[in-house]
Amino acid sequence: LPHPNHPLCDDSSRPTDRPRRPSRRVERIHCLISSRIRLPLLSPPKRPRTRAHRDMMARTRRGVKFPHKTNGHGEGRRSSFSDVSEDGSPSKLKTGAALDNIAEQPPKSPEEEKREAYEKKKANFLTRTFWTFVMFGGFFAALVMGHIYIICIMTAIQIISFKEVIAIASVPSRARQLRSAKSLNWYWLATTMYFLYGESVIYYFKHIVLVDKVLLPLATHHRFISFILYIFGFVFFVTSLQAGHYKFQFTQFAWTHMALYLIVVQAHFIMNNVFEGMIWFFLPAAMVITNDIWAYLCGITFGRTQLIALSPKKTVEGFVGAWVFTIIFGMLLTNVLMRSDFFLCPVNDLGANIFTGLECTRNPVFNPKTYSLPPLFFLPPNMHKTFSFTVAPMQLHTLVLATFASLIAPFGGFFASGLKRTFKIKDFGDSIPGHGGMTDRMDCQFIMGFFTYMYYHSFIALHKVNLGDVMEMAVTGLTVEEQLELVRGMGRYLSNQGVWGDEIIQCLDKALQAKR
The missing domain is CATH 1.10.10 (Arc Repressor Mutant, subunit A)
Known part of the structure; x- marks a missing residue:
């Protein structure tokens, strides 16, 4: 007969030397295991002996899922800041319901397992392919429609990526107790975007902003207004600190500011590249995408040597091969883009598109120039002039951009891989079906756009007085x-x-x- 305290277990399987009675849920799971798959009853977990051990176990949240982060499906995030991770291997913890399903389902044959794996890969491939075409179609449609649509897309990417990165460090139980934590994250984002967007509008559209009666005071005191907005958020954060939640709140504060710098600030420089000319946005982005494709193709064809432990599938052969093909692609694409003023001219009309075009005086970097090789000691003087070539300086700058896109920008992806391994997640989110989160697709683009902006203003931009500068001097001075x-x-x-x-x-x- 079953024992009264163990309805599914008999006396022979009831433990007699157990020091402490486990909960009813643990008893039910143990008895199910022993009765259905004929295993001896598992002993209950031991209670931590010291307070430090109890605190360590209380902080451990490995294997916890957060349904509200997965929209009701998928694996979701399996860990939080409290996880201690070194090897990056995900937890194998199963719930009672999962144990019930394992016990009830019969074992599958190898053929059935192969067929299910094939169907899963096929469905994933079709989903990835479909959304790849959707992304390319939307991108080229925005490119044709004009600069303002590219700006809108980049703004959406900023917000989605920020949301995904912030969600990694969020602990739902704490967030429910501290309602201000989530609101503060979005307040920091809004304040940062107000400052950055305002700086760009004032810089590129001075001739419009400084003559408007409403916009003039906002433009004149823009930086002070932005600082006051930040101070309001800072004071509110300090006053919202609660005993017992200090570590969580300060962790959220630091994590939010890191996300603002790595995502919002770098993405803002990409927007400035759009204002300087569409080529400074489209060319670097296209080279990063091309490098990723050729790294995969060269890796599966010639790959033998592992490149970095964070990404075991990356190989040295794929890394170098992608560099060569990215340079070739960049030179060809530059030659095509230089034929259209729409890609070369800075923005002076937000309503312009690829059909209406733009008009401007071209930067000399796009005009062909003849270069002569320096004198070589082993050649006679009359042969020095024969060694010359004609090329647009922009094509030489393309070599630098392609090299950065191939050798440095991938480390943005490696950084993201290390971050995901730290938190034991496969993707930053599920914003793009089949591709993971938006951050997974933009990790290399952020650092590439930042570099392009700095390189352009250091070596290519023409620093001359324009109408906006004259208006600013007259109005403010x-x-x-x-x-x-x-x-x-x-x-x-x-x-x-x-x-x-x-x-x-x-x-x-x-x-x-x-x-x-």
């Missing part, structure tokens, strides 16, 4: 009387140049005298 005198002087100059007649000068003088 001159008094009202000096501004009126500037208007009168410009009117006389234009009259002398024949741009307008003397009657306009007379009307202008009358208007200025009336103002006085």
Whole structure:
């Protein structure tokens, strides 16, 4: 007969030397195992002897799933900040329901397992292929429609990537107790985006912002306003600190600021590349994608030597082969893009698209130039002039960009791989079906866009006075009387140049005298 305290176990299987009675759920699982698969009853876990051991076990959350992060399906995140990880191997903990399913299901034959694995790979391949075409189609559609649509896409990528990275460090039980933690994360994001976007708008559209009655005070005091907004968030964070949650709250504070720098700030530089000219956005992004493809193809074809332990499938042969093919692709793509002013001109009209085009004076870097090789000691002087070649300087800059995209940008992906191994997750999220999260696709693009911005402003950009700079100097550096005198002087100059007649000068003088 079954024992009264163990309905599914008889006396022969009931332990007699157990020091402490386990919970009913543990008893049920142990008895199910012993009765169905004929194993001896498992002994209960031992209670930690010291307070330090109890605290360590309380902090351990390995194997915990968070359904609200997986939209009700998928594996989701399996760990949090409290995990101690070195090898990166995921936990194998199973719940009671999982043990019941294992006990009830009969073993599958090898043929059935192979067939299920094949169907799973096939479905995953079809999903990845479909969403790959969707992403490429959406990207090229935005590229054709104009700069403003690319800016909107980059803004969405910023927000989604920030959400995915913040979710890694979130502990739902703590977040429910501290409602302000999640709100503060989004407040930091909004404040940072206000500062960065405002800086770009003021810099690239001074001629519009500085003459508007509403936008002028916001533009003049933009940095101070941004700082005050940050101070409000800082004060609110300090006042929201609660005893017993200090470590979690300060961890969230540090993690949020790291995410703002690694994602929002770097993505903002990519937007600035769009304003400088579409080629500075499209060319680096295309080279990173091409490098990833050729690294895979060269790796499966010639790969023998492992490149880095964080990504065991990456090989030295694939790394070097992708470098060569990325340079070739970059040179060809540069030659194509230089034929259209739409890709070369800085943005002066947000409504422009690839059909209307843009007009500007080209940067000299896009004009062909003849280079002569330096004199060689073993050649006679009359042969020095024969060793020359003509090429646009932009194609030489492409060599630098392609080299960075091949040799340095992949380390952004390796950094992301190390981060995922730390938290024992496969992907940052499931924003893109079949591809994981948005951060998984953009990890190399962020650092590549940042480098392109710095390289462009260091070696390529033309630093000259433009209309926006003159307007800024006149509005912020001159008094009202000096501004009126500037208007009168410009009117006389234009009259002398024949741009307008003397009657306009007379009307202008009358208007200025009336103002006085």
